[in-house]
Amino acid sequence: MRPTIERVKSPIPPGNYFLMGDDAAADGAIVAGCNFFAGYPITPASELMVRIVHRLKEFGGEFIQMEDEIGSICAMIGASWAGARAMTATSGPGFSLMMEGIGYAAFTETPLVVVDIQRAGPATGQATRPGSGDVLQVKYGSHGDYEIIAFSPWSVQEMFDLTAAAFNYAEAYRVPVFVMADESVGHLHEKVAIPDTVERWRRPTQPGAQPFDTDDPDGVPSMPAFGQGEKLLITGSTHNGLGFRKTQDSSVHSRLVKRLVQKIRNAADNIAQSQAYYTEEVEILFVAYGFSARAALNVVHNLRRAGVKAGLFRPITLWPFPEKALLSIASQARFIIAPEMNWGQMAREIERILHRPVISIPQVNGEGMKPETIFAALKAQSLVNL
Amino acid sequence: MKRIDLIICGFGGQGVIFAGELIGRAGMLAGMESAQSSAYGAEARGSACSTGVVLSDEPIDYPIVRQPDILLAFSQDGYRAYASLVKSGGQIFYDCDLVRPASIDSIEQTGIPATAEAAAIGNKNVANVVMLAKMLAATEILPQEALIKSIIEQSSPAYREINLKALVLCQLCNVVCHPKRSEGSRLDE
Numbered sequence: 001m002r003p004t005i006e007r008v009k010s011p012i013p014p015g016n017y018f019l020m021g022d023d024a025a026a027d028g029a030i031v032a033g034c035n036f037f038a039g040y041p042i043t044p045a046s047e048l049m050v051r052i053v054h055r056l057k058e059f060g061g062e063f064i065q066m067e068d069e070i071g072s073i074c075a076m077i078g079a080s081w082a083g084a085r086a087m088t089a090t091s092g093p094g095f096s097l098m099m100e101g102i103g104y105a106a107f108t109e110t111p112l113v114v115v116d117i118q119r120a121g122p123a124t125g126q127a128t129r130p131g132s133g134d135v136l137q138v139k140y141g142s143h144g145d146y147e148i149i150a151f152s153p154w155s156v157q158e159m160f161d162l163t164a165a166a167f168n169y170a171e172a173y174r175v176p177v178f179v180m181a182d183e184s185v186g187h188l189h190e191k192v193a194i195p196d197t198v199e200r201w202r203r204p205t206q207p208g209a210q211p212f213d214t215d216d217p218d219g220v221p222s223m224p225a226f227g228q229g230e231k232l233l234i235t236g237s238t239h240n241g242l243g244f245r246k247t248q249d250s251s252v253h254s255r256l257v258k259r260l261v262q263k264i265r266n267a268a269d270n271i272a273q274s275q276a277y278y279t280e281e282v283e284i285l286f287v288a289y290g291f292s293a294r295a296a297l298n299v300v301h302n303l304r305r306a307g308v309k310a311g312l313f314r315p316i317t318l319w320p321f322p323e324k325a326l327l328s329i330a331s332q333a334r335f336i337i338a339p340e341m342n343w344g345q346m347a348r349e350i351e352r353i354l355h356r357p358v359i360s361i362p363q364v365n366g367e368g369m370k371p372e373t374i375f376a377a378l379k380a381q382s383l384v385n386l
Numbered sequence: 387m388k389r390i391d392l393i394i395c396g397f398g399g400q401g402v403i404f405a406g407e408l409i410g411r412a413g414m415l416a417g418m419e420s421a422q423s424s425a426y427g428a429e430a431r432g433s434a435c436s437t438g439v440v441l442s443d444e445p446i447d448y449p450i451v452r453q454p455d456i457l458l459a460f461s462q463d464g465y466r467a468y469a470s471l472v473k474s475g476g477q478i479f480y481d482c483d484l485v486r487p488a489s490i491d492s493i494e495q496t497g498i499p500a501t502a503e504a505a506a507i508g509n510k511n512v513a514n515v516v517m518l519a520k521m522l523a524a525t526e527i528l529p530q531e532a533l534i535k536s537i538i539e540q541s542s543p544a545y546r547e548i549n550l551k552a553l554v555l556c557q558l559c560n561v562v563c564h565p566k567r568s569e570g571s572r573l574d575e
Contacts, residue, residue: 018411018420018540188449189407189422191414298448371448 001204001216003172007197008033011059014196021159021186022089025115025179026051028163029087031198034113035061036084038075040068040094043127044183045117048089069094073101076112080105081234083225085167087113091183092121095134096141102176103142104236106260109212109221111170111203115163115179117186118341120366129366130183132290132341136349138178139319145257147264149271150178150319152289156190162316168201169271173263174220180318182341184291184368212256213241219263264320274322275314276329278304282311284383285333287326287350287358289315292339292369299374306386318346323353330354335383337361339374359383388443390527391451393468394514395436396460396484401514404540405458406437409518409528412536413441416528421449434463441527456525458517459485460500469493479521481513496524504552511545512552519556530557 010031019027026048029037037056039049049065056063062079066072069090076086090098095116105112116138120131138150149169151162159181166177209222211232221241224230233243238253246252264271278300279285288296293314303310313329315322330336336354338347339361347360361377363369378384392409396402406422413420424437438451457472459465459480465487472478474492482497498520504513515537522530530553537549 016414018407018414184423184450187424189410189420190446190449191420294448301447368450370450370452372452 001206001209001214001218001220001222003168003201003204005199005201007199009197010194012194014194017192017194018189019156019160019192020047021153021156021181021188021190022047022117023051024156024159024192025089025163025181025186026055027192027194028160029113029167030055030059031160031194032164032167033085033200034087034167036063036076036079036086037061037088038064038066038072038079038086039088039090040066040072042069042091042094044119044130044186045089045091045094045115047187048115048117052087052089069097070101073098073105073112073114077101077105077108077110080110080112081226081232083227085111085113085171087115087163087167089115089117091117091119091127092131092134093124095137099137099141102148103144103146105176106142106146106148107144107236108234109174109223109260110176111167111174111223112176113163113166113170113179114176115166115181118180118182120364126366128183130291130341130368131364131366132180132182132292133343133345133364135180135289135318135340135342136345138180145261147261148176148178148319149173149264149317150180151273151316152180152318153185154290154293154314155185156188157192158316159185160192160194164198168199171203172201172220173267173271174203174223175264180290182290182368184341210241212239212243213259218267219259268320269324271317272320272322272325273316274325275316276325277312277314278309279311279313279329281309282329282332283309283334284311284337284378285330285335286310286312286337286339286374287315287330287346288312288339288369289318289346290341292341292363295369295371295374296337296339298371299378302371302375303384303386306384308384308386321349321353326350326353335359337374337378337383339363339369339377341369389446390441390456391454391473392439392441392456392458393436393451393454393471394439394458394460394517395434395464395468397464398433398435400460401511402435402460403437405514405518406439408515408533408536408540409441410439411540412528412532413439415535415539416532418443418528419446421446423450434461434467436464436468456521456527458521460513460517462486477521477525479517479524481517496520503556507548507552507555509548512548515549515552516556519553523557
């Protein structure tokens with residue numbers, strides 16, 4: 001079923017603000033109608049939580065600091081079923097704790113938004129240092145088959161825009177949506193333009209419709225909230241359209257899991273977003289996301305000035321990955337280069353999509369990607385001679 | 387393209403990061419593209435910290451400062467770490483009670499008694515504003531009005547008035563240390 005769409009005035013006065021990425025995500029959430037936040041403080045996501053405590057007080061909504069991140073994600077699931085637009089913010093160690101709840105949310109088709117300000121992992125790692133090590137975890141971290149939506153902001157403006165968009169996609173597809181920022185963007189200050197009005201999509205609700213099954217080809221069932229007069233059974237066990245447990249029924253299980261996967265895969269072209277820079281004629285194509293894409297674009301500018309045909313493809317959604325857009329641009333490129341702040345996590349996904357070798361430039365030193373690192377790798381591969 | 391890179395360095399608690407936010411916001415208010423990033427340890431106070439600000443009249447691709455045009459130094463350690471990165475033809479402003487400068491070729495260095503002046507104004511915590519005001523007066527990279535607006539928007543209510551007072555007093559009187567350059571050692575010694 002389709003979401004209902006309304007256009008509302010931004011509750012935060014429109015205009016230009018000079019904000020930290022974490023703060024911009026909090027404001028994006030408020031503009032999107034977030035009215036519930038459950039969280040546990042963690043560097044480098046704590047600033048977002050501090051900001052939203054004040055914002056929820058100002059604009060209305062509930063804030064609750066939970067005992068840990070497991071409690072946080074579970075509280076959000078409950079709030080979402082009560083009709084709230086719920087979010088949390090965390091970083092690697094907290095994100096790992098949330099995995100069980102994320103699987104539960106995916107299986108019960110519960111809209112919620114998680115902002116992950118990624119830091120250098122694994123484990124406690126380097127709390128104040130950036131990384132992008134959670135980009136596969138966000139898709140595969142919980143057990144079983146399911147699909148999610150994950151955005152990758154590269155600027156403070158996108159921290160605002162994509163966090164706001166995350167609420168809409170969560171509601172429209174009844175799925176957990178993730179904003180996979182890294183510390184370099186989360187703690188960066190830049191200009192943010194807050195618009196006059198914003199679109200808010202609301203979960204499809206049709207009285208009497210089954211909340212966990214649909215014949216609608218988009219695969220998104222109606223979602224009532226507690227208190228609207230519907231009978232609601234919500235369980236993490238396999239369930240039929242009405243929510244009754246069917247833990248021994250193979251046809252119910254396969255129908256449910258297939259629908260959860262296909263409702264996102266079938267809509268991938270509508271969900272996936274990307275941006276391309278200098279790709280009309282390109283020999284060296286960088287594929288980079290988040291902060292690494294800033295370094296890659298700087299390298300592209302320098303290479304272009306030196307007459308090298310370099311370009312950048314930037315996935316804005318990591319999941320679903322903008323496969324079609326990448327395929328059409330990559331066909332003319334001689335080399336595909338993937339710099340990222342992890343040990344080559346997305347490089348392998350890009351290889352899978354393109355069926356050709358990708359030169360990975362991995363960086364796991366707890367620093368933001370540097371243009372110099374990319375240049376050095378290009379020289380080591382004898383791709384440039386500058 | 388006109389792009390100016392700044393680094394401000396010192397210890398946590400000196401208002402270094404806040405100074406970066408002030409100048410970054412001032413850049414935005416002056417109609418420029420601006421980005422500000424920070425590096426600091428897990429300890430909020432007393433540990434080395436620095437902030438980089440990029441001001442540009444075009445969109446900023448890479449927002450981190452690697453080689454500053456301008457360095458503002460509030461500590462000897464920070465000076466030691468960043469002075470050698472300043473671009474040739476660049477400028478260094480340092481707190482002359484806290485930093486003993488080295489002689490560096492083709493860099494203009496100016497000592498400012500920022501902390502002492504701030505104490506005279508009434509609160510040594512406004513040393514950051516004193517330094518920014520002096521730097522802006524000397525470099526004119528931004529109009530002073532942009533910094534005034536930035537201070538009004540960014541300061542906590544408790545500091546708004548004294549920050550503005552510091553700025554105005556610095557505009558009115560030009561107090562600059564005359565560094566005993568001959569006493570400084572070379573940076574590479």
